[in-house]
Amino acid sequence: MSRSFRAGSLVLAAIAFTAAGTAQSPKATLNIQLDKPLHAVSPTLYGLMTEEINYSYDGGLYGELVRNRTFHDHDWSGTARWDLAHTGDAEVTMAIDDTEGPSEALSRSLLLDIKQADPSNEAGVRNEGYWGMAVRPDTTYKGSFYAKGETGDMGPVHVALVNDNSGAALASATSEPLTTGWHKYEFTLKTGKVETSSENHLQLTLGHTGKVWLSLVSLFPPTYKNRENGNRIDIMEKLAAMHPQFLRLPGGNYLEGDTIEERFDWKATLGPLVDRPTHRSPWNYQSSDGLGLLEFLEWTEDLNIKPVLAVYAGYSLKGAHVPPGPGLQSYVDDALDEIEFVTGDPNSTKWGAVRAKLGHPAPFPLTYVEIGNEDWFDRSGSYEGRYAQFYKAIKAKYPQLQLIATAPLKRTKPDVIDDHYYKRADEFFDFVKHYDDADRNGPKIFVGEWATREGSPTTNFGAALGDAAWMTAMERNSDLIVMASYAPLFVNVNPGGMQWESNLIGYNALSSYGAPSYYAQSMFAEYLGTEVPVSTIEGEGHRFFYSVTRDSAKGKVYLKLVNATSSPKPIQINLSGAGTISASGMLISLSATNPAETNTIAAPTRIVPEKTGLKNLSSSFSHTVPAYAVQVLELSTK
Numbered sequence: 001m002s003r004s005f006r007a008g009s010l011v012l013a014a015i016a017f018t019a020a021g022t023a024q025s026p027k028a029t030l031n032i033q034l035d036k037p038l039h040a041v042s043p044t045l046y047g048l049m050t051e052e053i054n055y056s057y058d059g060g061l062y063g064e065l066v067r068n069r070t071f072h073d074h075d076w077s078g079t080a081r082w083d084l085a086h087t088g089d090a091e092v093t094m095a096i097d098d099t100e101g102p103s104e105a106l107s108r109s110l111l112l113d114i115k116q117a118d119p120s121n122e123a124g125v126r127n128e129g130y131w132g133m134a135v136r137p138d139t140t141y142k143g144s145f146y147a148k149g150e151t152g153d154m155g156p157v158h159v160a161l162v163n164d165n166s167g168a169a170l171a172s173a174t175s176e177p178l179t180t181g182w183h184k185y186e187f188t189l190k191t192g193k194v195e196t197s198s199e200n201h202l203q204l205t206l207g208h209t210g211k212v213w214l215s216l217v218s219l220f221p222p223t224y225k226n227r228e229n230g231n232r233i234d235i236m237e238k239l240a241a242m243h244p245q246f247l248r249l250p251g252g253n254y255l256e257g258d259t260i261e262e263r264f265d266w267k268a269t270l271g272p273l274v275d276r277p278t279h280r281s282p283w284n285y286q287s288s289d290g291l292g293l294l295e296f297l298e299w300t301e302d303l304n305i306k307p308v309l310a311v312y313a314g315y316s317l318k319g320a321h322v323p324p325g326p327g328l329q330s331y332v333d334d335a336l337d338e339i340e341f342v343t344g345d346p347n348s349t350k351w352g353a354v355r356a357k358l359g360h361p362a363p364f365p366l367t368y369v370e371i372g373n374e375d376w377f378d379r380s381g382s383y384e385g386r387y388a389q390f391y392k393a394i395k396a397k398y399p400q401l402q403l404i405a406t407a408p409l410k411r412t413k414p415d416v417i418d419d420h421y422y423k424r425a426d427e428f429f430d431f432v433k434h435y436d437d438a439d440r441n442g443p444k445i446f447v448g449e450w451a452t453r454e455g456s457p458t459t460n461f462g463a464a465l466g467d468a469a470w471m472t473a474m475e476r477n478s479d480l481i482v483m484a485s486y487a488p489l490f491v492n493v494n495p496g497g498m499q500w501e502s503n504l505i506g507y508n509a510l511s512s513y514g515a516p517s518y519y520a521q522s523m524f525a526e527y528l529g530t531e532v533p534v535s536t537i538e539g540e541g542h543r544f545f546y547s548v549t550r551d552s553a554k555g556k557v558y559l560k561l562v563n564a565t566s567s568p569k570p571i572q573i574n575l576s577g578a579g580t581i582s583a584s585g586m587l588i589s590l591s592a593t594n595p596a597e598t599n600t601i602a603a604p605t606r607i608v609p610e611k612t613g614l615k616n617l618s619s620s621f622s623h624t625v626p627a628y629a630v631q632v633l634e635l636s637t638k
């Protein structure tokens with residue numbers, strides 16, 4: 001009896017499971033009045049936010065292959081990521097020398113003491129890279145290092161990219177002979193028909209005894225748009241495909257630092273790499289500062305987007321703050337200098353001239369400046385006064401700039417407030433009306449950080465559904481929400497690479513991939529539209545969301561439909577007031593079998609959008625959104 005009862009429940013469970021995947025929910029009706037615009041869509045709605053977290057720049061976007069290139073990262077031995085290399089009976093030791101360095105900024109180096117070596121038995125060091133070093137066939141790598149020999153007869157340094165498993169040199173070069181003073185040595189490594197792999201390291205060896213000091217060992221693969229000191233091509237291409245309008249820089253917590261000394265001190269990130277001291281990021285590792293302020297700006301230029309510049313405002317994460325008043329003035333002046341560096345005339349302003357000297361005479365466009373980051377954490381209550389001091393000084397010199405506050409204020413009305421939301425999908429589903437009735441006479445809103453936090457190291461399809469639902473809400477409210485940027489954007493998926501779970505783009509040394517939400521966000525941004533028409537929906541049930549926008553100049557209507565349920569959702573779509581709807585249109589569809597399904601570094605394109613043609617469209621047509629799906633319908637008006 002009990003046996004057959006149990007068997008029966010199994011059958012029932014199986015039927016229920018099948019039904020959940022196929023049964024349709026009741027039909028919804030969406031009425032859209034295309035001739036009744038509610039408001040314009042903010043053209044800058046979707047942008048990017050990044051910071052040095054999860055090895056976003058070093059070991060991520062920034063092209064550098066050598067890890068701990070300046071010997072400022074520390075492990076127990078002080079020489080993290082470096083190991084000794086020797087052939088035959090060569091002998092060498094290594095240690096950090098805090099008394100020798102190539103510049104004031106880099107006053108430390110690696111001391112190699114070569115006790116035994118000859119041209120056939122060399123000794124030196126090797127660097128493991130950021131979880132390996134990507135080597136590809138027929139590729140030119142540009143490298144350099146700073147070195148000094150104990151005597152003038154140490155000879156050259158032999159540099160090679162070596163495969164970890166075979167020990168084979170995949171490309172090699174020989175430097176000029178070392179001298180007894182610090183010099184920069186440049187080299188080129190060119191591979192032939194080698195196999196693409198990341199299981200490689202960089203090796204530097206000498207065939208002579210004596211002491212050698214090394215610093216700033218660098219190796220770059222080809223970069224996006226061939227920028228010197230530039231960015232990884234695959235990741236930049238992924239960013240470009242998101243159709244962003246701006247880059248919020250340089251953070252996030254990274255702007256503030258754990259302490260005031262560890263803030264993003266932009267002046268220390270300019271100029272030759274040898275003059276950049278590097279600094280500890282609040283995510284617990286050393287930032288090379290190779291991606292400094294000018295590189296951030298060039299990154300915006302390469303993507304043809306605008307910077308949203310966040311300036312340090314006198315508060316750091318562990319609670320230290322600079323009270324408003326004379327003590328804060330140097331930070332205000334620093335922000336004014338920074339704005340001048342970004343926008344100043346190269347001939348008539350001091351910092352514009354510095355920028356020009358560094359190779360970029362043209363000013364960068366700037367509309368928004370953000371004062372601090374998440375200053376609601378400042379329990380001292382000093383933000384009100386700090387914001388006012390920055391606001392007054394910046395507006396006096398740059399009245400055209402829009403100033404963003406990072407916490408609610410009582411005394412000053414900021415131009416824009418930066419709101420941050422990190423939620424689970426169900427929380428976002430319940431949150432979509434948040435801005436519908438918000439005050440339209442107050443500051444504009446910048447959702448400077450937001451994400452559905454489900455899935456790790458990159459988010460899953462359930463998160464994409466939460467994100468897409470939230471994006472429909474932001475589009476509907478884009479008269480108020482002028483900009484929005486997801487965070488964090490990047491994660492190095494290797495063990496130890498992640499400090500924050502739930503990220504959008506994952507990578508290792510060799511390749512990168514987008515989470516399902518990466519595609520949802522790209523779809524929303526590509527088919528943005530310019531105005532929101534009046535619309536109403538009935539019968540949509542739970543966890544179904546939509547946004548409708550129009551671009552009259554292009555003769556397009558964009559319907560974004562999000563079905564976060566396990567049942568297909570039929571919908572009757574009625575459009576009025578736009579003449580004729582063309583019979584053919586386009587469907588871009590992103591869907592999954594269940595919310596946990598995801599993309600990974602090993603299965604990078606399991607969930608990607610599919611484009612198909614739509615037929616038999618008219619001003620009233622029926623469409624079914626599959627279970628667990630985010631769709632964009634592009635309709636043409638005639």
Ligand code: AHR
Pocket residue numbers: 051053251252253254373374449487488500
């Ligand atoms: O995005 C990760 C962190 O979340 C940001 O650095 C910070 O601004 C927020 O708390």
